[in-house]
Amino acid sequence: MTELAKTFDPAAIEARWYSHWEDKGLFRPERGEAEPFTIVIPPPNVTGSLHIGHALDDTLQDVLVRHARLQGKDALWVVGTDHAGIATQMVVERQMNARGEKRTDYSRDAFIDKVWEWKAESGGTITRQLRRLGASCDWANERFTMDEGFSKAVLKVFVELYKQGLLYRDKRLVNWDPGLKTAISDLEVETKEVGGKFWHLSYPLEDGSGTISVATTRPETMLADMAVAVNPEDDRYKALIGKNVRLPITGRLIPIVADEHADPELGSGAVKITPGHDFNDFEVGKRAGFKPAEMLNMLDADAHVIQTSDGLIPEEFLGLERFEARTRVVARLEEQGILGKVEDRVIQTPFGDRSGAVIEPWLTDQWYVDAETLAKPALEAVRSGAIKVVPESWKKTYYNWLENIQPWCVSRQLWWGHQIPAWYDEDGNVYVAEDEAEAQLQAGNRKITRDSDVLDTWFSSALWPFGTLGWPEKTEKLERHYPNDVLISGFDILFFWDARMIMQGMHFMEEVPFKTLYLHGLVRAADGSKMSKSKGNTVDPLGLIDKYGADALRFTLTAMESQGRDIKLDEKRVEGYRNFATKLWNASRFCQANGIGASKTLRAPDAAAPVNRWIIAETISTVQKLDLALADLRYDEAANTIYHFTWSRFCDWYLELIKGQIDDETRAVAGWVLDQILVMLHPFMPFITEELWHAMGARENEIIVAHWPLADTHALDANAAQEIDWLIRLVSEIRAARSELNVPPGAKLALHVRDASAVTGERLDRQATALGRLARVETISLDPAPAGGAAQVVVDEATYVLPLEGVIDLTAERARLTKGIEAAAKERDSLGKRLENPAFVEKAKPEAVEKARADHAEKSAEAERLSAALARLG
Structure with missing residues (x-):
């Protein structure tokens, strides 16, 4: 066991653990016989840097990949970058212009050499930033849409589509960009x-x-x-x-x-x-x-x-x-x-x-793909359910676009990109082949010149799910990992990329490229407005990582990702989840201080104490809920499930309930539960969980390749669960009553119980020590309470009376509560009248209406709470 520092410092652990995982090859452990799980990263532009949309997209993917890896699957997350024809050429040309040069000062080959030089020096920015986010990609097999193997796939697809009459040259109007030419x-x-x-x-x-x-x-x-x-x-x-x-x-x-x-x-x-x-x-x-x-x-x-x-x-x-x-x-x-x-x-x-x-609109000769023909199998793939679209509301948009699809112009007048494999003789005859030698054979002894255009970047990236796996060669990886399991994408590239991958995958592999398509929303500013540089409301994910740590940012994005909705990103949420990480850190330090360390077993230890049997049942229930949420791609539900269990059930209640009575059984159970928490939390917060995993004791493996918890229903104990839930509710009610009635924190009260069943009486006997410590109860009696003012709470069939004579000034307390009720009710009613006024609701800014509703709900709850407190005094 390694003693943890008093303060949780994300920066101190993140870089260290990431390089450890990558150096040891733990992102793709050798699991040739295991069930495959495959996901491909939407290849970011090689010119790019990590923006908040990337951070969301890649966090969602990493959660699934880490979860699959923990389940023992052969998890492959294909990673790579897109050559980004227009964007990359623009970057390099701008650099040239700054030096007083222009592209046409060079031959085409010399300019392309300059682009490759730029890529070698500056093209890895975004991949380094993905590592900072914690993305556990298969970096050992990183791909690039212009690498030799992928380029071979692109040429093969072009030639095959041409031979099949699905790709042709035509004079049509195009969207001509005079700026980019x-x-x-x-x-x-x-x-x-x-x-x-x-x-x-x-x-x-x-x-x-x-x-x-x-x-x-x-x-x-x-x-x-x-x-x-x-x-x-x-x-x-x-x-x-x-x-x-x-x-x-x-x-x-x-x-x-x-x-x-x-x-x-x-x-x-x-x-x-x-x-x-x-x-x-x-x-x-x-x-x-x-x-x-x-x-x-x-x-x-x-x-x-x-x-x-x-x-x-x-x-x-x-x-x-x-x-x-x-x-x-x-x-x-x-x-x-x-x-x-x-x-x-x-x-x-x-x-x-x-x-x-x-x-x-400009009339030119361009290369076109017969998208209408390719769209038919792609439509059927979604209609038949071969591809599940989440959320389903996007199906209608997908159908509408593919049913009305136009020929796809795939040629671009650039130098950087996949040069079109077509050659022309002096009479204008065209020869399409994978290389010049084959084209020359077709042309005989005629002189031929290659088409100077390149292919649309989306033409090549449409092959990503199979081109990255070795196609057109029949590789073992291709046979094993195609089709992919899930594609996660922003809805904004549904047509650019997702639909085109389905079209090309169905055509060349005769099978869907992925089984599930998950489309997430946009990350917006805290007020719901769209982020833009001109508004100055963009959020730099790297800045948030510097300030709060990658784990906090990842958890925020996951917890806020609700199917079909955009995310309103508020930095306070990131700060809140950094506090959650600190809470877990401090809970682990408490465990260390009490001799609680790494568990020796995957299954739950044997336990007799109700509190231990309860936390085991709670842990198993959490595993079940988490598995279901992740299977349904309910990210917010998954994050909130593990958050609630960790913060409330384990840190706030279990560790409080066992204080002062930590025996060997409790140490074994607490160590086991903490291990389960770390593994369940790992897909969301990989860095802190790996650090704590090793700090709690010697381990055979890193947590990244640990075993996902078992949902062992045999360990469930309904009686223990009911008893501890009863105890928590009773303590919570007593604490609330004490707080509302201004009972001094150090005051110990007598507790009188009436109408208690036999089961409740037995529970009171067993949990008297816990009640005394957690609720500041000095004595428990079934005798009637003495006359006079008292707080009363009801839990199930029993009423619990806490005499307050001599503890607080009852007259002053009644006056305080009455005044508070009147003030809250007055504000509630004023806000209610404003909200009933159609002129206010229709004309006021939406945020003003929303605030008025929130304030009305708050004042209503306050009035009810204070009224209940007054009623308790009797």
Whole structure:
């Protein structure tokens, strides 16, 4: 036994134990024959650092992994980082810019070498921070989405999907980010409300018979208009369908076409169609007979105006930035008398979530995955229950997205990433292969050039559950650990990552990638607002670890994680759970001081004393509740179960009940219970539990690989449990009465009992010593209490009377209680009237209403408590 320091200091133990576990390979002990348990970490960006969302996500995973490891399973937590194409390239380019360099100063290969250099020097920040959190990952087999084995899987998937006709090259509109100069997905577009205008334009008919009015929020795109659409049922325009309009500025003749996209109820009912620069117009254009290759493009990659294929844009507009072009176009239209009214309008405007640039729909050749086909098995996997979604409320969102899924654009115009394995000859023919040698064989003696684009980062990370296990090779690890057991993810990447893993897993492994998908909420500020740097309300998990320890932060996040709800993180909760750790530390010191040490047995020791039989039963009940909560992924329930048992049952009651009567039986039981607490608490608070585990005595193994407690129902003793529960309730009632009536703490009172059953009488005899010490009771009598003021409490069938004559000033006490009742009732009623006022509830800030309700409940309880105390005086 190692004597514990008087003060619990998390910093002194955390780094020491983590390196010990990792150095000894305890995160993945050799258990080849054991039942496998597998979870993969959502690979954080290699550019990243630990934020509070990571801390939540990874704590929840670690709780499950440590629990499975303690259960004796072959627990594998796959860890690694994502190459994060856009983010990483941006970081390296910023560093270059700071040195007065730019990416294009280097060849592609030289730039990629620079990125690898950056990764070697700075790319391990987040993995070091995960260690500080206590994440017990399989670091010995850490993966990276650009490592050799994983890259092989990515190339294999691309080629196979291409051969199967599920991946193809097509000219379509994409979300083009002019800041990053790459296509991005719909999921990477952030739509914001921006003040703008609605310009009404009058396009002249070719035959000079009149005009047709259209309205637009982007007048510059009229330089590439190809049609005007009207609804076929709109009587105003039926006669115009098939006629031509001569566009202002360019002079281009464009047809008036019939299409249901034009809503007769909106604006003039006629819509200008720019299929090369608007997603809706693209579809209208195709229905009107325009092939994508024929659609006009008026912008380059920087969103500057270029000449269209028909050469009709006047030279004065060429080279203008798109918003500068807008100003110039509006001025020309006004000069020509084409511009009608201009309305102020709030515009839903798309922005790139990384660059902050306004996104431009842009017509380019890109690579697409037939997501609709891949989505069908993924939908069935959830519908059939092959994948359990927790909480179930997310199923509807999942179904809706997959049922309406669009082709997935997987090419990006970057240098860093998995370069697309496609080569082109001089005639534009494409050859897809896993390497250049195979592509050259396909091309014969023709000269070929590789596609310069790279794959969307999410394309590669979609292979994470099987690519990290050795696929496409049929490895033992793959056969053993696929499918994974659980995937834990924030709901915000349900489509980015989770759904795509299901799609690729079902297609290539013909089996679900994981059996359960757990989606947690966001971590919000204490007032419920979303955290953001601009608001200054973000929380640094590393700062909280420095201040309170990793165990306290982990326990806070676990205890507050309730299915389907966001977490309102208050630092006071973290401080509270650090106090919980201190409570456990001090309880262990008490045990040491009384000769209580490490247990020698996994099963509960034999016990005769009711208090020992009670705590054994309480321990077993806690194991049962904890197992059930973890099986159901009820994190808050699991944390609160072990918290309540440790703090209330063990520290506050059991250790108090055994004081002064610690014999060999009690030492054996107390040591066993403390061991069970440490093991049950270990998944939540790994550091303090490992430290205490060794401090309490010699051990064969570290707690990280100890045995999970047995839920041994044979050790349950209903009679002992009932007796100690009775004792706790009686002591609690007496203590409450003493406190409410201002009885001096040191005063010892006589206790008179009436209407006691035979069972209660026997309990009073057995527990007289405990009652005397815990409730400050001097004598216990079944005789009637003397006349006069007394406190009375009722527990079960018996009434317990505590005479107070000469102990307190009864008259003054009655007056104090009466005054307190009146004051509490007055505040309660005032708050009640405010809450009954609809104007207050509807107009006041939500936090003000919430506070008023909390205050009302508090004052109501206070009035009731004081009234009960007054009634006790008789």
